[in-house]
Amino acid sequence: MSSWLQGREQALKLSTLSTGDSVYRYYKSIVIPFEQPRKVASTAIVNGGYREDLTAVFNNDCNPGAGMACVMRAPTYQEHMRLITEEIGLDPATTAGMGTAASMENVAIHTQSYESLTVTAIVTGGVEVNGGRAGDPADYFQPIDKNSIEKPGTINIILVIDADLPPGILNRALVTCTEAKTAALQELMAGSNYSTGLATGSGTDQTIVIANPQSALYLESAGKHSKLGELIGRTVLPAVKEALYKQTGLSPRQQHSMLRRIKRYGITEESLWQVYTESSEKTLLKPKFMDALYQLDGDNYLVTYAASYVHLLDELQWELLSGVEVRQAGNELLTAAAAKYRMEAPVITGTGVDSCLKAWHTLILAIVRKKLAEQARC
Template structure:
């Protein structure tokens, strides 16, 4: 099924579990694709393929290896094996986002699929495996980007376009406060992200700057950021509405319902677990409390980045909690570790609100 045609004539089809982009003529391509990746000028098409999440042992794949599976796929899709670049992902193709941006003679299209619920990570996070001599681990998730630029870009500019697109992806995740699953940080991508950038060498207009100071860089950033956000929303419901919830915000510190309930019990809140959790979930979307949680978490970010001292972090956090919840029992916490202390004080402030609400219902 044809789902889109670009200004430069690339036809984009969705065929079952794959999206295929056919080139109408010569193209420069730079990609991280395992199949025919790197810099190429002889490709006729590129694709993005959905592989269901699970424990995929390379030897059990059709073709007997990752490379064999990619060769098998090109045959199944009726594409030339040596002249096609392909990406793999656990994201579904019907959840792809296609965004365009243009300015005067310049136009481009970003085709994005994405998911960061399972393996979202922040650059520099602790790794889970050591890849050596071709060992391969398939992890669910992945943000895959196909960037089609209707402009004649020299190779170095095409590589710079990948840098700008990658920054745009990280900016989208930052604006969604998407959590890393391997640290307390905000994700900058998933551990398996890939990209294909394509330049139309037949275009009579050339562009040599794809950085943020250029209009080309602006268009790349805008289209990729919008497409990443929409793809994540379609795939897993990651969107601003879902993130407006302090329970969701606290996930990156591995704080959940049980942590709230344990502290409620120790503070003698006097509710059954079921009733307490009902009140907690209802309160979790209160924007003032979400704002307080967001403020405290950003203080902790700055502390962990080395921008604020522990003492300044504790003092500011206490003041914010007292300002938002004046009745909260906030101790001085001198010498406390900021992360544990501020999260504990936030939970106590929330519990104070729940207890106060319950008293208002009593005769």
């Protein structure tokens, strides 16, 4: 038994890795004490970078409780993490740790092997609060509260590669790992909270990649053309999806929603309600409006049309389609959607995003009004 475990009866062993190291859940953390020297490349603020002298790594849940903000317990993040490391029972000088507000009970562990190569991804995460896209507007240079930790929403990944890699290839594995995380978000169509784009990660993502110098297998490639790169993708991508589902429910089923698909372009329940109240003569209680809207939210036709409509806007933003082309295709989608509800379709008059959004707003409100009128007659 590892010396780290002495006196830690509450430590729950989750997995034994092919490297011989074990994965434990203890003290609101996922902990991996090393049985032998490892090569580690990480983005951890404390003991990050490339290291060959680490004795353990961990991922810690800093959330003190439901609805409560994560608060640092020391003047600096480094000191905060040192306290956590000591309480876990690890050496702060030789341990790399990550922090998050995601629950360690929602961890996802995926393993793939090919011949003598084994790769394991251990992931926690969420993107509902601070998921963003590379290049989004940021405010990091503005003053922030030193006693607070970043918003919950971090995707933290520990990637274990049971092979020996030179330092540069270990860093390349980190890049491939990041690409796989982004691919998972793209497949879920997770939107940025700071722009109209799709999220490529959260603003506080952290990654630790571990290689095994004791292995007889020595690899000098971790890109997408290599088997190692393939296994990184096949472990990280599904592990990210599973972790996001466990933490926040983000999944294909949850994304089968007209409102979630168009949200990143600013059309929300609240915006629809505001436009409705400004344009309607009769007074209607908000809960009744929302009930009618939510009944339409998962409609197969509306979700399909919304997904296609939003992608047209993306193509326009990326300059892959012209405004004229998007207007023509958008009007065809509006006509098809309106026909399903036997009503007149709104028309996109301009060639910009705003004109397209105004037309979609008009369509959805017209469908809601019709549904409310049908309910009133019943």
